[in-house]
Every structure is written in C-alpha cells, then in structure tokens.
Amino acid sequence: MPSITAILHTLNDAARLGRALQTLHPCDEVLVIDHGSSDGTLRVARDYGARILNAIPGQSPCDHLAAARYDWAFYLLPSEALSEGLEASLFEWKLWEQNEVSGIAACAVAVREEAASGWAESAHSIRLVPKGWNSWNGDLPGEDPRSVLLPGDLLRFRRP
Secondary structure, eight states: OOOEEEEEEESSOHHHHHHHHTTOTTOSEEEEEESOOOSSHHHHHHHTTOEEEEOOTTOOHHHHHHTOSSSEEEEOOTTEEEOHHHHHHHHHHHTSOHHHHTTOOOEEEEEEEEETTEEEEOOOEEEEEETTOOOEETTEEOOOTTOEEEEEEEEEOSOO
C-alpha cells in the first residue's frame, strides 16, 4: 500500500492554511515548506501536525521532494482544498498494490476555481508524483501526458 506525503509551500497563509490542511486525511505526512511567514502560518501548520521546513534560497523542488518521508507526494497550494470526491479517490488509490502504482508516471486532478459567478473549471493539474519526479512548473509538478486522472476535484478558493 503506497503512502503519501502532502507538500505545501507557504508564505503568510495563516488565514487559509487550515482549510487546506483539514482536507488532507488521505495523506500520511504533511510537509510545509515555509518561505519566511511572519503571521500565524507556522502555528496553524503545527496545530494540524505538519512537519515544517524553512525554504532555503536556491533549493529546487526536487530538494523539497527528497525531504518527504514517503515515495509519493501530493502537492497542494494553501488556497486549495480536496473535495470529498478527491479525498475518496486518494484513499482508494492507496489501496492499490505496489506493483500497480509503480507503473503510473503521475496522477492529475481536475481543478475548479472559485469565481464571482460560482465555480469555474480549470485545466487538469498533475499533483500526485513519485519521489523521483523531475519535471516542475515552479513549485508544482509539470505536465506529463502519461499521467492518470484521479476522480474528484481540487477546489481553489479566491479568498481565505
């Protein structure tokens, strides 16, 4: 059964971080990479049992991924949360046998963004990657056409 580390990059995200962290039930570890927060971000992260690392200038996303305790990492922005459907999908994914998971390059999720008129569909985004991942779009995993789409939505909020 594969285990998952959730990885979030933070910078003064105290007002929104709790919502993100409270949806990470399928994850076995939560790793917060903090980029110098001066608000209550670190307190919120500690309250949810996250392991906190201070970002070091010049570190690559691969360095942060190497700090994960488990072989798979799920990337989440502090302004995002897992829908119940995506939580269920991750729990089901964790039931797969190791040989089934080893054949997967990465997993993408559908992203829905909060808009003034309601929820808007956004592009799919790779968020669940193996520890050896090396394709990046900033601090988030880059695209890979071999990725598998997980059912459920990742919800991105405009306001805390």
